[in-house]
Each structure stands twice: as C-alpha cells, then as structure tokens.
Amino acid sequence: MIAILSPAKTLDYASTLPDLTWSAPRFPDESGQIARGAARLGAAKLASLMRISPKLAELNAGRYRDFADAEERPALLAFAGDVYAGFDAKSLEVAQFDFAQDHVRILSGLYGLLRPLDAIRPYRLEMGTRWAPGRAKDLYAFWGDRIAALLAEDVRASGSDVVLNLASQEYWHAVAGKLPGDVRVIEVDFRENGPDGPRFVSFHAKRARGMMARWMCEHRVTDVAAMQGFDSDRYRFAGAEGDRWMFVRG
Template identity: 85%
Template sequence: MIAILSPAKTLDYDTALPDLPQHSMPRLGEATGQIARGAARLGAAKLATLMKISPKLAELNARRYREFDQAPERPALLAFAGDVYTGFDAQSLEEPGFAFAQDHVRILSGLYGLLRPLDVIRPYRLEMGTRWAPGRASDLYAFWGTRIAALLAEDVAASGDGVVLNLASQEYWHAVAGKLPDGVRVINVDFRENGPDGPRFVSFHAKRARGMMARWMCEHRVTDVEAMRGFDSDGYRFAGAEGDRWTFLRG
C-alpha cells in the first residue's frame, strides 16, 4: 500500500533535523531541472501573475529559481510544513517510522513530480495547477503527462498489494487520475466533522487529518489497507464506505 499526500506551500528549512535513515535523491531530476530553469527565466512579475501571489512572495520565489542549484536541501517530509505536515508531525517520528514511510508514503509535487519522504528537495513554490510549464506544454499536467503515474505504479507494485490510499487534494490527484494501471485499487478518503446540520467538510481539519492518517499508518506499520479503518487519531472514526470512498467522522 502507498499513501499519497499533497505538498505544502509553507516550508521549514530552519528546525534541526531528527536522526534519520540515509537521505535519497528525487527520481525525476531531469524534469525538475527543466522546470526550475524555465521558471528562473520568468521573473518576479510573471510569477506573481501565474501564482496569484504578492510581489514580495514572487520576488522570493524568483530568487529561489535563479539560485536553485545552490539552494540548501532537506528531506521532503521535514521540508513541507503546512497543515498536512502539522498533522503528520514528522519531527517526533522515530527512525523505524521514517524507514516505513520511505517505502509506503509518496508526495506529489508540481516541481519534483513524485517524492519519497527522504528525498531531499530545495525551497520552491509551484502548485500543480499552475497554468504554465516549460517548453510547449500548456500546463504542468501536460508537462508531466504519464511520468508521475508510471513511477507511482512501480512503487505500488513494489509495495505488494496494489493499493493506493489517496490522501491528496483534487488538484494534485488530477496528475495521476485515470493514468494508473487497471489493477491498482484506489481508496479515496473523506474526513468530515459533525455539525448542527450533519457531517460537514472543513478544509483545515481535513488537511491535518490526512497527515495524521499517514502518520498512523507509519507508526503502526500498516500494510493491509483494510486495517486503516481502525484509524482513530484525534477522535476520528470510520463512518462507512461507498465502494472505495471511505468516510471518517469526528465529533
């Protein structure tokens, strides 16, 4: 089983790293370099328009791409610091958990394609849904084509049971949707909160829950997807399934 996460816009390159297994290198480096070189030629004004970000953030990211080859590197699971990764809390994960995550967790990325948790990455911002890509591709989905799905399919085959636990956002899952082999089973997970009018989706809580579920899988070394119905972090419980769409409810 492979659990799939989205990346985060927020990054952390300052917190001291815990003891880790040996770092690894991203496996789609040639394509990453092509994107980074293309982005470096855009300039801050164009990045601001494409990414819908402030001039200050645009200048930061323009500089990141200009200096990309000299930028510091950090394992992906400890570089991303958004809500999903707050839920995962990788800083407190013990070394055996990292080793398990390396085999069973993957992170989709607009710049890197598909990352293992210990793949080292440089600071960047580039959402998968950005309507730009280097060369003749109209956007990053077209640029990556089937490459991300093909690599993910290899990882799923190596995991042994042919199952993907989809904890990614729709924006990122779209990069592989419909491109995996027919034999791959995809479990889509929906996190809901009890409310006065019934269960409701709350983005902030759902993002944290995705990270918590991936963490729970690594802590318990879960390789059978059916056992994931036992996920109970932070008050969540399995509330039912419609085919391969599972719902977890809290409150």
C-alpha cells in the same frame, strides 16, 4: 499500500533535523528543466501565474534563480503546512521514517513524485499552475503519464495493489485515470459532526490527511482494510460507498 499526500506551500528550512539517510528525487532532469524555466519568468510573471503577492513573487524568483546552489532537506521535513502539522514527522522514530520511505509518496509540481526522504530545495509551484517549460500548456501536460507510471512501480514494490489517496483534487489530477486498472484507489473523506450532519472543513481535513499517513507509519499498516481503525483526534470510520471511505470527528 502507498499513501499519497499533497505538498505544502509553507516550508521549514530552519529547524534541527534528525540523523537520517537522505535519498535523491527520481526526476532530476524534469525538475531541473522546470526550475530553469521558472527562473526565466521573473517575479512579475510568477506573481501573475501563482496569484501571489509581489513580496512572495520576489522570494520565489530568487529561489529559482539560485536553485542549483540552494540548501536541501528531506521532503517530509521540509514541508510545513497543515497536512504536515498533522503528520508531525519530527517526532517519528527512525523505523517509522523507514516505513514512510517505502509507503508514503508526495505529489509535486516541481519534483513529480517524492519519497519522504528525498532531498528537495525550497520552491513554490502548485501542480495546477497554467505554465510549464517547453511546449506543454501546463504542468499536467508536462508530466503526462510519468508520475502515474512511477507511482504504479512503487505500488507494486510495496507488495500491494492499493493507493490510499490523501491528496487534494488539484494534485491527484496529475495521476487520475492514468494508473493501471489493477491498482485500487481508496478515496478518503474527512468530516466534522455538525448540526446538519457531517460537514467538510478544509483545515481539519488537511490535518487529518497527515494524521492518517502518520498513523499508518506508526502502526506499520500494509493491509488497507486495517486503515479503517484510524482513530487519531477522535476520528472514526463512518462507512463507505465502494472505495470512498468517510471518517467523521466529533
């Protein structure tokens, strides 16, 4: 089983790192091409494409300009948004990092498909950005079937035929409909109890995605049916419609 996460816009390149053996991203040519193309855009164009402030645009223009010499750290410890607050990777044991390396993947507009210990440089580039280097109209077209093909290889290598989709729709779109027919995809919907029934709250759902991926690593779960036992932060399995599972908190 492979659990799929989205990356985060917020990054952490300051905290102390545990002693781990890092790996290298597996699309170096493609990510290099994207980074070089982004470096030529300049801050004003990046601000327009990404809908970010001039200050953030300048930061990211500098990141791409100096990309080749930038500091690296493992992806699971570099991303620091809500999903990764839920995962809390810094408190994992070494054996749990090893399990994550084999069973967790992170979709990325720049790097394609990351393993948790793949060393990455600071960047910001959402998968849904309507730009790509060369003749591709956007990053979905640039990546084509390559991410899905590598993910399918990883699923087979995990000894399973299941993907646990904990990614956002924006990122999942990069592989949706492109995986082999024998790969089963479990979609997970996190909800909160409310006066009118279970409701979706984005902040809590993001954290829950990270918590579920962590729970899988803590318990070293390889049978997807066992994931229905996920119970972190008062979540409980609330039923399924086919391969769409709902967990409700409260």
